[in-house]
Amino acid sequence: MSNDFQIQNSAEQVLGDFVTQGDGLSRMVMGSRNFDLIGADGLVYLKLNDEITFGRDRFEIYSGNGERLASVVQNIALFSTKVTVEMAQGLILTLQGSPLKFDFDVLAGTHRAAAVSRAWAGMGKGLMGRSRYNIELDPGAPPEVRLAIFGTVLALDLIRAKASKN
Numbered sequence: 001m002s003n004d005f006q007i008q009n010s011a012e013q014v015l016g017d018f019v020t021q022g023d024g025l026s027r028m029v030m031g032s033r034n035f036d037l038i039g040a041d042g043l044v045y046l047k048l049n050d051e052i053t054f055g056r057d058r059f060e061i062y063s064g065n066g067e068r069l070a071s072v073v074q075n076i077a078l079f080s081t082k083v084t085v086e087m088a089q090g091l092i093l094t095l096q097g098s099p100l101k102f103d104f105d106v107l108a109g110t111h112r113a114a115a116v117s118r119a120w121a122g123m124g125k126g127l128m129g130r131s132r133y134n135i136e137l138d139p140g141a142p143p144e145v146r147l148a149i150f151g152t153v154l155a156l157d158l159i160r161a162k163a164s165k166n
Contacts, residue, residue: 005154007037015040018048018154037064037150048151050158057159061151063144070148072155083159085152093148099156102133106149113141114149133157 005018021034037046044064051058057074068088075082085093085106093113097104102118115136133153137146 046147046151048154059155061148069144072152074159113138113145116153
């Protein structure tokens with residue numbers, strides 16, 4: 001019924017929570033499709049919507065005030081998952097590596113904006129199917145790009161979860 005996530009720093013302090021939105025009936029029928037990233041200060045910083053589509057998955061990422069930040073679209077590819085992340089201002093983020101295995105770099109042109117890797121969450125969490133991802137952000141990346149990266153990582157996790165159900 002919900003897929004809530006936490007964002008923690010390296011000292012495991014909670015910086016924010018991705019909270020599943022929508023009513024219980026729609027989540028029961030369609031699954032978790034809308035998320036808000038709520039900071040430790042209680043403000044909404046990002047909204048991620050899993051758009052209803054036939055075929056390729058598509059996600060829209062908005063800032064907390066509702067301004068469109070980016071679109072994440074799953075591309076057709078054999079034996080791998082490829083996505084395109086198009087920022088509202090025209091910047092294209094590419095994922096280089098293995099996105100479904102969560103070991104990849106996020107590139108803005110040739111510049112590495114982030115490195116993403118999967119980390120061991122512990123025996124109990126692993127048995128419950130919970131994962132932990134490390135995201136190393138470029139400290140010089142603009143806030144919009146950082147938010148788009150967080151939204152993209154959540155979108156990839158949702159794509160992976162959908163694929164594992166099929």
